[in-house]
Amino acid sequence: MTLSNHDAFVRAQDAIPGGVNSPVRAYGSVGGDPRFLASARGAYVTDVAGREYVDLVCSWGPALLGHAHPEVVAAVQEAATRGLSFGAPTVGEVELAEEIRRRVPLTERVRLVSTGTEATMTAIRLARGVTGRDLVVKFAGCYHGHGDALLADAGSGVATLALPGSAGVTAATAGETIVVPYGDLSSVEAAFAQHGPRIAALITEAAPANMGIVTPPDGFNAGLRRITREHGALLIFDEVLTGFRVGPSGWWGLETGSASGPDAAYDPDLFTFGKVVGGGMPVAALGGSAAVMDHLAPLGPVYQAGTLSGNPVAVAAGLATLRLADAGVYAHVDAAAARLSAAVGAALDDAGVPHVVQHAGNLFSVFFGEAAARHGVRTYADAKAQDAFRYTAFFHSMLDSGVNLPPSVFEAWFLSAAHDDAALERIEAALPRAARAAASA
Ligand code: PMP
Numbered sequence: 172m173t174l175s176n177h178d179a180f181v182r183a184q185d186a187i188p189g190g191v192n193s194p195v196r197a198y199g200s201v202g203g204d205p206r207f208l209a210s211a212r213g214a215y216v217t218d219v220a221g222r223e224y225v226d227l228v229c230s231w232g233p234a235l236l237g238h239a240h241p242e243v244v245a246a247v248q249e250a251a252t253r254g255l256s257f258g259a260p261t262v263g264e265v266e267l268a269e270e271i272r273r274r275v276p277l278t279e280r281v282r283l284v285s286t287g288t289e290a291t292m293t294a295i296r297l298a299r300g301v302t303g304r305d306l307v308v309k310f311a312g313c314y315h316g317h318g319d320a321l322l323a324d325a326g327s328g329v330a331t332l333a334l335p336g337s338a339g340v341t342a343a344t345a346g347e348t349i350v351v352p353y354g355d356l357s358s359v360e361a362a363f364a365q366h367g368p369r370i371a372a373l374i375t376e377a378a379p380a381n382m383g384i385v386t387p388p389d390g391f392n393a394g395l396r397r398i399t400r401e402h403g404a405l406l407i408f409d410e411v412l413t414g415f416r417v418g419p420s421g422w423w424g425l426e427t428g429s430a431s432g433p434d435a436a437y438d439p440d441l442f443t444f445g446k447v448v449g450g451g452m453p454v455a456a457l458g459g460s461a462a463v464m465d466h467l468a469p470l471g472p473v474y475q476a477g478t479l480s481g482n483p484v485a486v487a488a489g490l491a492t493l494r495l496a497d498a499g500v501y502a503h504v505d506a507a508a509a510r511l512s513a514a515v516g517a518a519l520d521d522a523g524v525p526h527v528v529q530h531a532g533n534l535f536s537v538f539f540g541e542a543a544a545r546h547g548v549r550t551y552a553d554a555k556a557q558d559a560f561r562y563t564a565f566f567h568s569m570l571d572s573g574v575n576l577p578p579s580v581f582e583a584w585f586l587s588a589a590h591d592d593a594a595l596e597r598i599e600a601a602l603p604r605a606a607r608a609a610a611s612a
Pocket of ligand 1: 286381446
């Protein structure tokens with residue numbers, strides 16, 4: 172017997188806080204019953220009631236190849252027959268670390284963990300251990316997982332629920348994080364001028380994707396490199412979302428690969444990865460120079476560990492995904508994103524909805540409102556000032572038409588190599604009605 176989404180949600184709320192194991196899944200800002208998914212294949216997901224949707228969430232990023240790619244599933248099945256978890260090193264972990272290093276050579280050493288949150292938490296601890304300093308600088312609207320030090324003014328679900336941070340983070344911990352507006356090098360300079368000798372690291376999303384997509388201004392990331400270097404602080408590039416998704420070497424590869432001029436290319440000290448690197452299974456990573464990374468235990472004094480770190484079944488999924496993610500995959504996702512973002516823009520224009528579509532490689536998102544349309548969205552304050560209610564109407568119309576969008580205006584839209592003409596045509600067919608719904612909201 173099939174279950175309705177409503178019945179599933181009612182039952183879930185009795186057993187699980189809010190009925191979900193990660194807040195944004197609860198449709199908190201768009202309202203309604205979240206779709207409980209039963210299966211996913213290629214560009215499509217199917218809910219417990221048996222309804223199919225074209226998926227633009229892609230597990231919030233990991234499904235670069237589309238859902239349940241047969242070769243990834245086969246790799247997982249094969250690994251599972253050899254044992255689910257050993258608590259001992261495996262050759263697969265070495266191969267995954269080597270594949271990451273091949274794509275991002277600055278990661279001479281890579282430590283595998285299970286979630287993006289662990290990766291950024293460990294990167295911060297490592298930066299503090301290496302520098303002997305305590306403060307961290309982050310940007311308003313950037314999300315780096317739910318570690319205590321990084322929740323201040325965070326994007327993603329913290330933005331969706333309009334929270335300033337989180338209860339349960341001590342004032343002492345919050346006081347060790349300096350939050351500055353995104354895109355403004357003079358604010359970064361000012362923070363370092365005031366606190367420089369105490370700053371261990373600056374962490375940034377390589378291209379912010381958790382307040383909607385905010386494309387880094389030209390020279391901004393290179394400027395962060397210059398300032399952190401001048402003050403002896405580490406630069407942490409959080410590529411949990413962008414890594415191996417916007418290109419074979421992530422945002423860093425895209426930006427420095429196409430850079431011109433002596434100051435345009437830049438080298439962060441630490442990278443964090445997640446999502447695509449696990450191909451839909453719990454794998455994340457941090458990487459950097461041997462000189463920095465070898466401060467981690469067992470070589471160095473900075474402790475980090477995990478019973479399931481580098482889990483062999485999860486690693487098999489990540490490795491199979493990265494090995495399949497060749498230039499053709501990225502070219503396909505880039506083309507699909509360009510086509511769809513143009514179609515979204517055209518549909519909203521036709522319906523007279525003021526908006527702007529912003530891009531970071533093949534990631535994009537839509538911001539609604541006159542101010543966004545006129546000036547673009549460059550900061551968290553800009554993102555929060557948009558007409559989010561128009562997205563609510565747009566989202567529900569698309570859902571009714573069988574398209575699964577992220578249930579928050581602050582999230583990126585994700586495409587995959589499985590989004591073929593048929594999938595894109597289904598999305599495009601749904602756009603005019605959704606745009607009219609946004610117009611009359
Ligand atoms: N950093 C960034 C940039 C992210 O987008 C996310 C998750 N959306 C994280 C860190 C945290 O990763 P996880 O959800 O795997 O803990």
